[in-house]
Amino acid sequence: MSTGPETPLLDTVRTPADLRALSDDQLPQLAEELRAELVDAVSQTGGHLGAGLGVVELTIAIHHVFNTPHDRLIFDVGHQCYPHKILTGRRDRIRTLRKENGLSGFTKRAESEYDPFGAAHSSTSISAGLGMVEAARHQGIARNVISVIGDGAMSAGMAYEAMNNAGHMDARQIVILNDNDMSIAPPTGAMSAYLARLVSGRTYIGLREAAKQFSKRMPKFIQDKARKTEEYTRTFFSGGTLFEELGFFYVGPIDGHNLNHLLPILRNARDAEVGPILIHAVTQKGKGYAPAEQAADKYHGVAKFDVITGAQAKAKPNAPSYTKVFGQALVQEAEHDDRVVAITAAMPSGTGVDIFEKAFPDRTYDVGIAEQHAVTFAGGLAADGMKPFAAIYSTFLQRAYDQVVHDVAIQKLPVRFPIDRAGFVGADGQTHAGSFDIAYLGCLPGFVIMAAGDEAELKHMVRTATEYDEGPLAFRYPRGEGVGVEMPERGEVLEIGRGRIMREGGKVAILSLGGRLKHALLAAERLDGFGLPATVADARFAKPLDTALIEQLARNHELLITVEEGSIGGFGSFVAQHLFNEGLLDNGLKYRSLFLPDRFMDQASPDRMYEVAGLDADGIVKAVFGALGREEIAQEGGASIA
Template identity: 40%
Template sequence: MGVLLLDSINQPADLKQLNEKQVEQLCEEIRSFLLKNISKTGGHLASNLGMVELTVALHRVLETPQDKIVFDVGHQCYTHKILTGRRGQFEQLRQLDGISGFPNPNESVHDAFIAGHGNTALSLAIGMAWAKKLHHEQGLVVAVIGDGAFTGGMVYEGMNNIEHLDNLLVILNDNKMSISKNVGALARYLTHLRTTTAYVDAKDNVRGFLDAVPLVGTPLKNTLTDCKTLLRRAMYHSTMFEDMGFQYLGPVDGHNVEELERTLRTLRGRPGPHFLHVITKKGKGYQPAEVNPGNYHGVSAFDLDGMPDPEVAPKESFSTVFGKALVTEGEKNQDLCAITAAMKYGTGLQFFAHSHPTRFFDVGMAEQHAVTFAAGLASQGMLPVVCIYSTFLQRSYDQIIHDVNLLQENVVFAIDRAGFVPGDGETHQGIYDPAFLSQINIPLYAPSNYQELTYWLQQLLSDRFHGPRAIRYPRGGQDAVLAGFGCSGQEYDYLYKNENATIVLVSYADELTDVLQAAQELKQKDIVCDVLKLVKLYPFTEKVLDELIKYQKILFAEECIANGSIGEHLEYALQQKGWNGCFIHLSVRDVRLPHASVAQIKQATGLDAASLVQTVQMAVTKGESLS
């Protein structure tokens, strides 16, 4: 292969020197680059393949960082990173000491804001646009929003507050809407006319003329405007955005750089706020991703030459085991419903959706609605299971407090991706739910293997329980060692029990792997420790507290924030029983976790086996509490 054009693009200014043919070549090279690298590192594939031309056009027209580009969700920013000097770092994408899979201002001045969760871009862009106006700064603020973000309410809250921001442009990256050939062709033709200088000048001349005509001028202008609005509503339903104060343009072909550039240059020269509707194809340029973009939304490393069948279920994981178990429970209980927030496949609920379609609800990127919707179902005798990633569940905390917990509605929370999550970094860690759920006394269970997950899910869905309760489990598959312990059906279990041990290591879920390893290494150093596994994390039973007060030293390790965590609750509960031993609490004290493997995150937080061993040794030697 000869010298690539992409190799000469080291900053956005380099793009502006290219001709039309070179731009087309560059887009092809970027798409090949993305496929080659993401197949090795994993990452968000389909969305980035669909964003190539739009991102190139933005950087050919805008001047970042003076102009701001805010992505919603940030996982569609890979082409942006390539064009802003980070091409050479893609071999370390989402890896320790490498670049993040999301925008982050700490990584580049061209990244306007951190963006790991959805629905946020418009509110951020409005704030930035107002700041520019208040500081009398030049520059446009652009919010690039996927159509999925419009399933979340925060976008509409933002649209309701755009005021008269003449420096704001919102781009809807619509990769799902289907437009028929006739309507699409007409819409594209009208958009082409509306983005020409002649159209804008004629529009201004007509307005000016009518404003100057006494008596009938203003009514006639209003009539013409109403007719235009009715026509556009009949064609492609754009007036919702105009009713909120935007000047709407579109739809525009999101894979035609020339058309995109012409439109963007026109809009940049006119006062906003503008709303540009762009049509793209998710997974563009890679057939498997085009056919099934959902399966190629976020991927692990994969074989480019392979053509995996998108209908084949993913390999066994906590998510798929949960999903299949829920199907079984749904067959037994006709009141059971399953709710997710735009994560049907990620949470394993595709099985329930197929088996019980009338009782499955994907509410889109709307976690707050998901929880209150569940409360409404529960208030009328249904049994809703709300299945959401831990990092996204935190967005619905007020609804959990107010709409579910106050009336003790019968809602089960299934918390996927609990604990440390590899790759996605600080925005996607499941380290908060034990703290915020325990604050409001919601029973919380954490199985450490598939058997426990299946058993405790069945229990939590039975008449034995009522009111809000939660079960949390990690991303990926079970650990072979933890799987070997099976399921006793007890809320806590000793995994190691030694006669006359004065030290106990306590933990739950995946962290138990490191705790067990640490106990073995400590035994080789003549430090004998018991290992206690919690399945029920909170509230504590008197039985488990009575067991723990027998020990002189307790080390509690958890993949959770330190403040308000299970460890803090446990230490306080033991003190209330009169225990005054040495309590060592190891948890997450710096929440800005790296994008890395789980093992590397554990090392960074001191929750790996080696760190546990060292901590216990110091406590034994010095007799100190290190909590």
């Protein structure tokens, strides 16, 4: 077992106050030790490695120059926050990252005063930072607010909306663009660093402000020409015209790994009495760890790995992942229909669209972190005869809800929504759980919603979605491996709104929607041992409901239980409403609905999370006996029961 790297200087730093006590000359050694500690920790926990390695010097420099936590430091997305956590009093828990009762893999307000704003979804940092700038102004508090945003997150419209607002308000906000991938403009060594220090310094800024005040006394056409000349002269050498047009004072590009460049520029920004500033720092993902430098994509998010070789330890799957099944099934359907196209919002491998892209690159669209655009773009494709599959995680589709309603549902456009990560996702915790899509899509008129009970069902649903042209359709499936069922050669077209009986029983009926089907069947087997043979049905559809199946189960059983990997207000609520409307609850039927707890759950393994939620086989059995009044057997099940 690893005893950890030698870190004598890092050992003296428990908080940023200790870091600020170090001299500038000591910081390169601290960066080397922090990088070694980060690699060793993530090798034991897994998590986001490449982005964190890329911001080691930047994180050190920010905490060295600014008075955190009084000064607010906001990380976008959170993938890059591990070095920050080590430096802000959480080093002793860093090897609990993403584990049950451990540190979150993202910034989290409840975890530390050094995390002023939670981040796990992209492109929020500038908006949040601007809010904090204004909060400080209204309360008469002198503080700096620094938002660190990656270049990928700058592909989202929200970032530009915030910058436009900040520029209009002339707010005193500092934005650091961590350019670690697309490299908007490469740094040009010493000259670039010199120019960046020059334009961020007090002398230049003072002269610039004096010139602005003087020009206000001139006719407007002279003011405009003077402003454009100054901007042109500066951005001719440094780039950044786009940010200037949004009202930001642009500095860069600079080498984000060179502390001799970072420190004076951050100090200049700290001391400058100007409006919003954008510092463009170019960094390298995986910096300082050779395997991550050579394969940045593979080391963005990692499993546990061997520090020396970089080899990641991944368990051999017993069945294909749902994501892979979706990607392969979509390729198969596209081979039969040239109108099938795939859309992803910067998550090709996470959604399986990368599989489709290899087969049909011309029919694949990665629109960047822009879910709103992705949905309306898909609507445009559908309106003119194409068959778009907008593959978006459940938790990220929330970001485009207005577009789903206005641009797709109201117009009854046949956009297909493959929804990955339905239900609990494990180590990514509450921010990435697919909890709400059944509820927020199920209330929309004309929406078809399917949920795959196993990997073969997912293949059928891809085929069904391809053939369905009557309006919008979504099908959801969990993260991880399938259950190992036999796979069909090609999916079949399912009858819309029709479920299936999996096994016949007597007193008890369990109606499952989605990935809990395996546990519903296991629960039925256990109930057999108590002399309670149970019927198990796979609903397949949350909307439209299979009302004939529901009524059959209600009339022929004493107890009906629904099970789903979704929030309150979803499938169980739809079933309850139908039972009530049809008077089926007036004849002594006991009805219970099992769903995700009505709270945001912290990270743990998915199995553990479902156990706590009462949505595993044991939880279903306990719910059955609780509903039947057999409390001595039910004991205290963890199920959320309505």
